[in-house]
Amino acid sequence: MSGSGGGGGSAAPPPRRADLHTHSTASDGAASPACLVEKACAAGLTAVALTDHDTVSGVAAARVAAAQVGIEVIAGVELSAVEDDGEVHILGLHLTAAETVESALEALREARVRRAVTMLAILNALGVPITMDDIMAQAGSAAIGRPHVARALITRGWAKDERDAFDRFLGAGRPAYVAKQRLTIADAIRLIHDAGGVAVLAHPGRQGTLARLKALRSAGLDGVEVRHPSHSAEDEARLGAIADALSLLPSGGSDWHGATDGLRVLGAVSVPVEWSERQALRARRRQQTESGQWSLPGASHS
Ligand SMILES: [Zn+2]
């Protein structure tokens, strides 16, 4: 602990740290945006990015709270994008036009509800009499998805556990499977750019290879999450070196969802504030050079 060791009388000022990956109750986190900001302050962070899944709806409340305690809240989002058969998370950081993201995401949320309604209709036709209320009771305010349908099935006694629910009903190729309408990685990156932010590949782990990151950089990716609780020391070293080599911006954070111990505690994984400042600079530069060049698919052009 700096300051208490007794050795360095002329101690440097404490390092300014940022946690650039956190979730609140606006998605699947346990703490409200205001509570998250208080905890970030208590953890000694200089800045915190709120990166809820597929929504920026918590940012305004986080900013109000931040004004009281004097830390920076970075407007962010964690988008789920498709890549082949898998799901990839793309962080949008330093968003300046969060409402642009929100309206595009609203359309996706509506698609999710339609999907749940379709799954429900199929389940009912199969003789499984769960209701939309059962599903909504599981989803709460979170973006509705198959896990909520699975939990509704478990609660109503139609499945032993989530695995059973997916194996018998909800998994790909099973009777109540309905494909999800999702963003491609390129869509996610463009959406983030259109909202004035930088696009960062979240927690790539071992999948974060030079070839893959090179390809994603060509698709417009700005950065890569180097520090994340799921990353090994080897991942972190490799990703840091690749970020340097490809001029991708490094990022990192705890991916806090409410944990009170371990590496996923708010601020337990953090990065120098300079990383965030470099991201903000890149975002501003892009806005200066590319403003107004791109519009959302389906956006009105009239
Ligand atoms: Zn993620």
Ligand SMILES: [Zn+2]
């Ligand atoms: Zn996350």
